[in-house]
Amino acid sequence: MRIALLLAIFACTSFAQAPKDTAKVPPAMPVKAAAARTAPAVDELGAVGTLRADEAVTIRPEIAGRIAEIRFNEGQSIARGAVLVKLDQAELAAVLASSAAQAQLDRQRLERSEDLFKKSFISQQALDEARSGYARSAAKQKEDEARLAKTEMRAAFPGVAGLRQVSEGQYVAAGTDIARLEKIDQLKLDFRIPEAFIGKLRAGQPVKVLVDAYADRVFPGSVYAIEPGVDDQTRTILLRARVANPELRLRPGMFARVQAQLGVREKAIWIPEAAIVPKGRDSYVFRVAEGKADLVRVQTGARKVGEVEIVKGLGAGDLVVTEGTQKIGPGSAVTLINQEGAKR
Structure with missing residues (x-):
């Protein structure tokens, strides 16, 4: 009876230990990997x-008048100082001629007055009045010259003329848009x-x-x-x-x-973008070492097509899993395969 009991206990013990002795090690998972490389990283x-x-300006007349000439073509390259538009000058030219004649007359009067004053034939007051008269007429001549000059609109800088908004013969008020330069x-x-x-x-x-x-x-x-x-x-x-x-x-x-x-950064570390495993706000990669995949937290930097810079967490030459990250976990045994699928 004792012998039968001992045999039964031995049989049960052997049956319970059998799974432990025959348990199989999980096979290595085939994955693709790439080595981290160094290359310059440009921050842009x-x-x-x-x-x-x-430079840009809208050509506008400073005075009103009739447009006598338009001396540019739309889209034409213009040199600095070139005359672009001329207003009719007849009236202002006549005014200038009159003021110039008056200025000449007053200058002659002043010369005679100075000669007479030297001979004590006129008073100091008469001389002063002659000088004042000439100064007024000379100033009026300069004013008329300035007004006449405003009938010509010149290019302040070299450029390209835009589309004109007026035509020859048109009367324009001061400030009317003519064209862009x-x-x-x-x-x-x-x-x-x-x-x-x-x-x-x-x-x-x-x-x-x-x-x-x-x-x-x-x-x-x-x-x-x-x-x-x-x-x-x-x-x-x-x-x-x-x-x-x-x-x-x-x-x-x-x-x-x-x-x-x-x-x-001349020696930045780059890996394929496919190797990045996002977890929340952090980024990880599976680094392969001695046949196992370790999950490593990394800090990323610059990006370009298909690649990402690793600022922290990897070194040059480290192997990272690029395909098969969904099938492995931390510490998983892996086998590297090449692009054609052959194990190595």
Whole structure:
């Protein structure tokens, strides 16, 4: 009886221990991985802005009159000082001729008065009156010369003439819009940046300018002026850059995207973007070492197409899982496969 009982106990004990002795180790999970590489990382600030003419003015007459000549064509390149529009000068020319004749007469009277005064034939008062008369007539002549000069409207700077709003023979009042003159061989670019970046931008900072009209081209420019104050509503600061435009492709008023380089880290660490495992607000990667995948928290930095910079958490050459992250966990055994699927 005792022997039968001992055999039963031994059988039960052996049956209970059998699963432990025969338990299988989980197989290594095949995954794809890539090594972290070093390459320069460029910090860039993006903004949007508006292109403006380097110089721009609306041509307007200072006095009323009839347009006698229009000496420019719409869209024509204009040289500095070129006459653009002439008003009829007949009346003002006659007025100037009259004042010039009066000034000459008064000058002659003054010369005779000075001669007579030396000979004591006239008083000091008579001489003073002659001098005053000549001064008034000379001033009137200069005034009429100035009014006559205003009948000619000249280009204050070289530029391109816009579309005119008037015709020859038309009577125009003072201040009537005639046409625009804009200097566009070099443009200004106004854009705003958040106040947090004020310390990273300076006069002379290079910028890249992109416009929708020429999507395949990048236009270089540089910041030359920074607004002294910050906008208290948007907490941004206004910057102005110059953009060369020798081919006249860019036009004032165009919408532009601006990229400003803030700095370069020459030995930044980059990994494929697919390796990032987001968990809440944090980012993790599976780092492969000795056949196992360790979950490592990382701090990311700059991004570009398909890649992300790792500021903290990895070193150059570390292997990170790029495919298969959903099938593994911390400490999982892994086997690396190449792009063709062969194990290695």
